[in-house]
Amino acid sequence: MLKFDEPQCTNPSCFFCSMKEPNPFRRRSKLAAIFKEIPRTESKDHVLVLSGLWNIAMSEPDDPEFPSLGLFECMSKLIQKSIKNTAWLLKDQNIFIPYYAAHIIGSYAMNKEDLASLAVESKVSVVPALLELLRGRISWVEQRAAARALGHLASHEKSFGAVSVFEEEIVKLSMEIATTCLKNVYESFLGVEDSLRLKYQSDLLTRGLGGLETENQKAEEWGIQLQCWSLDLLNCFASRGKSLDRICEVGFLKKVSVMWGGLVNRKSPGGIGLIKTLCKTELGRSRVSEVREVIERLCDLSRSSDDWKEMALDTLLLLLKDSNVRYRVIDVLGHCLVDLAEDVVAGDRVAQVVLQEYHKIKYSGLKMSSEEAQRSIENLWEVKVERKKKEKLMSETELEERRKMVKSLKKQGKKKFLMGFVEEAMEIYTVGIDLCPLDMIRDRVVLYSNRAQCCLLLKKAESAISDATRAFCLSGVDDPHGKSLWRRSQAYDLKGSARESLMDCLAFVDQRIQHSSTERVPYYAAQMIRKQMKDTWAFSGFDSKT
Incomplete structure (x- = not known):
């Protein structure tokens, strides 16, 4: 069988x-010469070269x-050439070049501080070029890659200085992008007919694999990433006390408190x-404590199954530990x-911080603003200190009488319900909660959870969230009370907090499935998930055209 030699490259x-x-x-010498030559020459192969470099940078970002x-x-x-020479950018497949170039920079600056430092100290610093893309000089696709790269550069001490030269503009742009990028992505891509979308953006999103559904999913993902990386860039400045x-x-604080991030x-x-x-x-705590919506958002997030729950709790603790803002925050909470x-994670810390000055409030006449x-x-x-003291002083006979009364009240409340x-049942459950000894944990869980159900039927969302949270926390991490999760999901739905409702409902379903491999998702839970997925969709606030 004849074999034909492959054509030899003559370049x-x-x-x-x-x-x-x-x-x-010789290899290094050739590559160095090629990197100098590429920006000065025109060739259809440049796109292939950058695509190859992008793959290498993504897989081996630490290789110097x-x-x-x-x-x-x-x-x-190359990025500067793309901005200045529109005719060149639109020729052949050059439109892909600035996207690849920004991502290549970002990948090599991601982990190694020395490489990030090299990027800003080279003869032509990468920061001004990336800033052009961040300004939106081409499109949101390149803007996303630039936000990622600048965020990595700003995360390292050695390269942060070069980024901070443009601090005022970068912070302003990042705030604007974080608040408007989802609308921009929707109006320029997701919300238009697929035949009207820019082809190069569609190609980048799918990489030639998958159809319209894949394209839409990736566009959503990229839009959320653009917001995330803008917030990350702001975080780099804030963590150094810049532009606070x-x-x-x-x-902006009101808007940023409802930005998911991390999905x-x-x-x-x-x-x-x-x-x-x-x-x-100090300045941040003072400003945040003045925005009621942010404190309420942190409180709701802290009483949910969200992945960011602990971070919200930590943030509230930072505010509560500051004596200058503590009572302002407590007024809202x-x-x-x-x-x-x-809460099993941070509950004791919350109680310790809040109660450390209790005697000043109790005996020195210090008054809260509400x-x-x-x-x-x-x-x-009363709950964390006095009740324990009182029960320690009770005789075993008195405690046993209380236990019997609680059992009886549970039955009476259920019968009334x-x-x-419902109102009478709720009153009975309240008496039961007040009498129930602290060591009757399972009974307290049921009483709180049942009272939460009464609050739901009476349309008292906040009270239902409170009772369901206490029941869930008391049940512990080893055997969490599923009914309380579901009831809190319903309460958050009643309140209009779709995100918290969704996360609690997902946790409720996950728990049921873990307990039984044959368990199916209950119909009512599936309906709740569908509703909240629609309401929490990143682009749900815009007119639907697709």
């Missing part, structure tokens, strides 16, 4: 041939060989992570203090 500056050069010194040969300078010049006054604008990019601090970073500073104090907050602290003291006397 002495071919990147792929140079990569095959067995002599390492290419960066040491002038790669960063090459990528920076601007980032702490009231309007497809869990390394991002997300909106709550940025707020936590701000609360590590109100009765939620007891709910948070029951009666509800005053009652809440007193209630917390089944007969339709």
